[in-house]
Amino acid sequence: xxxxxxxxxxxxxxxxxxxxxxxxxxxxxxxxxxxxxxxxxxxxxxxxxxxxxxxxxxxxxxxxxxxxxxxxxxxxxxxxxxxxxxxx
Numbered sequence: 001x002x003x004x005x006x007x008x009x010x011x012x013x014x015x016x017x018x019x020x021x022x023x024x025x026x027x028x029x030x031x032x033x034x035x036x037x038x039x040x041x042x043x044x045x046x047x048x049x050x051x052x053x054x055x056x057x058x059x060x061x062x063x064x065x066x067x068x069x070x071x072x073x074x075x076x077x078x079x080x081x082x083x084x085x086x087x088x
Contacts, residue, residue, distance in 0.1 A: 016086045041067070061087055
């Protein structure tokens, strides 16, 4: 039973990393070169990059901290850890 649980968590982490890589590629290959701003934290981060010349990845990480904290408090530790993995 424990082995199956570990395998499920590893599978979830792999899928999160694949999804984050696809989103990151879309961001860098489509949105930014064509000057398209996305919604939410990503859009605010893109605008911050243009305005303040701060790296996009750093802004994404910083602006997501409050949401990860709220998710930790409301949903739990596993959600927060998986969110941090996806953001990183």
